[in-house]
Amino acid sequence: MKQITKYVIKNSLKRIFLYRSCLVRLKMMGVEKVFSYTLANETGVTPDQVRKDFSEFGIKGNKRGGYKINELLDIMENLFHRNKDHNIVLIGMGNLGLALSKYSKFVQRNMNIVATFDIDPFKQKIRSDITVYSMSRLKEIIDRFRVKVAILAVPEISAQEVADDLVRHGIKGIVNFAPVLLKVPPDVIINNVNLCDELESVIYYVHKQLKVEGLKNLEILYKDMKY
Amino acid sequence: MKQITKYVIKNSLKRIFLYRSCLVRLKMMGVEKVFSYTLANETGVTPDQVRKDFSEFGIKGNKRGGYKINELLDIMENLFHRNKDHNIVLIGMGNLGLALSKYSKFVQRNMNIVATFDIDPFKQKIRSDITVYSMSRLKEIIDRFRVKVAILAVPEISAQEVADDLVRHGIKGIVNFAPVLLKVPPDVIINNVNLCDELESVIYYVHKQLKVEGLKNLEILYKDMKY
DNA sequence: GAATTGATGTGAAACAAATCACAAAATATG
DNA sequence: CATATTTTGTGATTTGTTTCACATCAATTC
Structure with a gap:
């Protein structure tokens, strides 16, 4: 059964991301320990909120001792499965797709775009450094790389159709840049980014x-x- | 006083955008009238929510008669100041900046990127159709076009510095694609988009x-x- | 034109998120 | 080693959001 999944990323998860990027920065600066109020100051939230968020995600610190940055980052790596690599496919190599395919931050966070797709792979190949496949090879690639998550950067007119293909081939999560609400089965996560x-x-x-x-x-x- | 503005777009506002895009689509299909449950169905929320949201933004319908799409769209145009044009500047013409500068949907919604900037305008000019200015002309352009909102697509290392410039020259809102929390005066709106x-x-x-x-x-x- | 139907609009209730307040624990101090 | 201090962790409280329930109004039917 297909339906509109009104899916919203929890604010607490967004904040955890915030804390992490802050921790990475502090670590690079040689800091080893933080307190809830350190993180709070750096991220513009309250110390209570930091601790509540940590508690929600099962993160524990040391009474009076604060949190060891290395431990925190380890826990978060585990929480977000960052120890493993994540294979992503990117559909739609227009301007935005092209830019996303070159976005180096994904790789830095173990999220690898293993293949990109376009209805006209030859036209796009000229501009791109990485391989652009034709849509007909979608299933093959998804299977080979065990891809579970896709980035959708196609024109809105074809977004639903492509989403259907993706779901049929086993994709379970989509970051959707097309300004349409995709109808997918309830077990598929859709995150809409509307510029x-x-x-x-x-x-x-x-x-x-x-x-x-x-x-x-x-x-x-x-x-x-x-x- | 500079500070981190942890700014979150209200969900109700996001939903209003959703309703609108849905209304535009329905209008194109020749539909003239909607009921709260029509919109609810199309957007994956409940009819109550639609009505509560409308009530929050002061939108009234007709008892039993539902809502006239044209009236709704008029109200929303006013609410979002879409009758006027909005001049935007875009800073950073890397991959992402370039894609954003070519993103046609902005123009369709009366949001015009009047100028783009980069530290190396000559290198980037080759790839871009529109003018790329050097950062030194920021103030001049912002003043001339009365720009209030900027898109920031520079590397994270220079994001804060550029943001400071923008604020100094009168920018009041920034869509920030750099993965850093910008410190700005409290009257400046920051919307972070972290891909x-x-x-x-x-x-x-x-x-x-x-x-x-x-x-x-x-x-x-x-x-x-x-x- | 009274009765019925179908939709809105909004207080009330239920639920969720954020803040507060303080006990518990670890460390420091004298 | 007792006391003071500092910071976590979490119930309790407040604040915010969503859902419920129904009065209200407009159109339709008989």
Whole structure:
């Protein structure tokens, strides 16, 4: 049964990512230990929140001793399966797809785009350093590399069709850049990234802010904005 | 005073964007009227939620008559200031910046990238159709086009520095693609888009899901065995 | 034109997330 | 070794969000 999976990444998970990137930075600076308030300061949240988040993910520290950065990072690596490599496929080698295929940060985090696909693989091959396959070889590659997660960067008109293919071939998670709500079985995770909405919401809040500043009434705004 | 603005787009606002894109589609199909449950079905939420969201943004329908799509869209256009054009600057013409500069959906929604910037404008000019300015002309362009919102697609190492420049020159909102938490005055809106996190969180949930399904199978197995 | 139907709009209730407050534990101090 | 200090971990409380339930209104039917 296909349906729209209204899937939202939990804020607590987003914050864990935040803490981690902060920990990596601190580690590089030679720091070995953090307290909840260190992390809080660095990430703009409250110390309580840090501890609650850790508790949610089963992360324990040492009373009075804070947290050892190495231990924290180990736990997080495990939590996010970062010890293993993750094979990803990328569908759609337009401007955005091309940029994503070259995005070096994925590799740094053990997420490897093992293959990219496009309806017109020859046209795109010129611009790309890595292999662009035709859509007909999707199943073959997904099977060979045991791919479970895909990035979808195709035009919205073909997004659903491609998503259907992906699901049929065993994909269980999709980061979808097309501005459409994909209908998939309930066991498939969809994470929609809508660039227009991201930009537009900033415009919305900026306008609101400017208006409020005119009224010299910041209270309403702060409530709305969740610092 | 500079600080980390942990800024999160409200879910209700995200849903309003969802409703709108759905309304646009329905309008194109010739539909003139919707009910809360129509929108709910199309967007994977509940009818109550649709009505509550509308109520939050002051949108009223007609008892029994549902909502006229044209009226809804008008209200939303106003709400999001879509009647006016919005001038945006884009900083950083690497792979991602280049793709964003060519992203046609922004223009379709009245968000115009009036200029792009890079520390090495000459190198990037080759690949880009639109003008790439050197960073020294930032203030001039921002002033001339009355720009309030910027897209930041520079390497993380220079993100804070560029953000400081932007704020100094009057930018009030930033969509930040660099994986760093920018420190800005509290009246500046930062919306962080972290592509790695988006991908990684899908991997996290997929793994979790597979684990749970494994457990479910186990349960079924035990049930079947009837002790 | 009274009765019925079908939708909205919104308080109330249930649920979820964030903050508070403090006990518990580990370390430091005298 | 007792006391003070510091920081974690987590129930309790508050705050925020979603769902429920129903009064209200407009259209339709008889």
